[in-house]
Amino acid sequence: MNTATDRTADVVIVGAGLSGLTSADQLIRAGYEVVVLEGRDRVGGRIRTTEIADVPVDAGATWVAPDHDEVHALAARLGIELVPQFHQGKGVISLGGKRRVESLIALAPWVMADIARVMSVLQKCVDEMPVERSWEHVRAERWDAMSFGEWLRRQRALKQTRSFMRMVCLVHWGAPPSDVSLFNVMRYIKTLGGLAHMLAVEGGDQQDRFLGTAHRLARGLADAVDSYTHPDASVEKAAAGIDVPRVLVDSAVEHITTDDDRVVVESRTHRICARYVIVTASPMHRAAIEFSPTLPDHHYGLARSWRLGALSKAFVAYDHPFWRDHGLSGEGMSDDDTVFLTFDVSPDPAGPGILMAFCDGRGFDAHPPFERRRRVIDHLAHLYGDRARNIIDYTDFSWGNDSFAPGGPNPAVGPKAWTGFGPYLHEPVGRIHWAGSETADQFSGTMNGAILSGQRAATEVVTRLEGRL
Ligand SMILES: Cc1cc2nc3c(=O)[nH]c(=O)nc-3n(C[C@H](O)[C@H](O)[C@H](O)COP(=O)(O)OP(=O)(O)OC[C@H]3O[C@@H](n4cnc5c(N)ncnc54)[C@H](O)[C@@H]3O)c2cc1C
Structure with a gap:
């Protein structure tokens, strides 16, 4: 539960996605006090769980590649298991309305x-x-x-x-x-x-997914940040655990004011004074914060031109993964204006069978729920036959329609916007540092990139806190 109080900390972190939580975790383990302010009513950002047929599924980030070392390390630390993406059998391709059963290659x-x-x-x-x-x-x-x-x-x-x-x-x-x-x-x-x-699936970016969804990573990390007790804390405080949570949700940051000595970060419910702030909101969402003094001009150009795209996901559940009975993998590719890609994310061969459909936000998001559902099921019937109409459950999530920090998975950076504004992505401005998956030089746009960016920003800030810069 949030407490509406003024607080002090060494560092405030804006955003409780994987990058912000990673920064918080690293700073706190280095002995610094942090507060994380998150605008949504949950942690995880672009990692989000939804449910279908009583099975938790990933509405946002799903897959982990073998070389996503930071994600693997975090999962191991938190005791979260990965399972391979189902990839046996043939795929279905539909181009120009013509359906073919083929190996995707x-x-x-x-x-x-x-x-x-x-x-x-x-x-x-x-x-x-x-x-x-x-x-x-x-x-x-x-x-x-x-x-x-x-x-x-x-x-x-x-x-x-x-x-x-x-x-x-x-x-x-x-x-x-x-x-x-x-x-x-x-x-x-x-x-x-x-x-x-x-x-690629095997050996590539779609190789594995999390048992029980990727959100367990964010939840586990947020719990670790909240429960960490500094070794030098008083015995009474250690015995009692921390008195207030460090990760505060429903707390959208509206103002960041900096001067020579400190930074004041304000949401409607909290006012935190600190020495540094790490902003992890996607570049486009940085613009929703009022900075005082204002940021250098190019930061506003960056926010304006690095707009997030919009991707949607629909999930359809069946009593069992019936496509497997016909030697199909559940991998489908289509040039349809609604569903363009499908994957099998069933929890068990015995059922329920779950197909995840990636949908083009432009042919999906504006429709009412019943129309979205009709479009998805019609197209699955086109790809997998009429059996695909015998559903037991349906759900979907449109990142472009999200009520806070909408859009995803990544910024659709248009012509001239990268060379124009990209160089400023993570250049600190006074006491303000920047993180977030798009600021990563490696694995940018993935959970692994988010963790790397959080680590980089925390290291920058520790260097300054220790007076080494
Ligand atoms: C549909 C989809 C599928 C994806 N699939 C994959 C995949 O399979 N594998 C993979 O590795 N990655 C995938 N990704 C990308 C991955 O989710 C992101 O790269 C990663 O989670 C980004 O983490 P982040 O911390 O950088 O940003 P975010 O998760 O966006 O976190 C930033 C946080 O800042 C908060 N915020 C914004 N403004 C404010 C404010 N003013 N005040 C307070 N809080 C604020 C936001 O609410 C958010 O929680 C996918 C993303 C989507 C949307």
């Missing part, structure tokens, strides 16, 4: 050849790009000046190749290729370890 040979050609050209450019200060690369401005859609046209990519790349864009940025700059696409691929890795 066996589209028509000429299409496969074209996708391989385009991916190889793209990967060669990516290989040239440095991860750090990539905007200083000699070709950075040229890459950033055009959209990914324009680049695909210039490569004379086949229609089916463009459909495939549209799906890649929708799932990573919640926006079509015309809305994201080529540089943004390339840098993202670079920080994730290559296009093939990014698209």
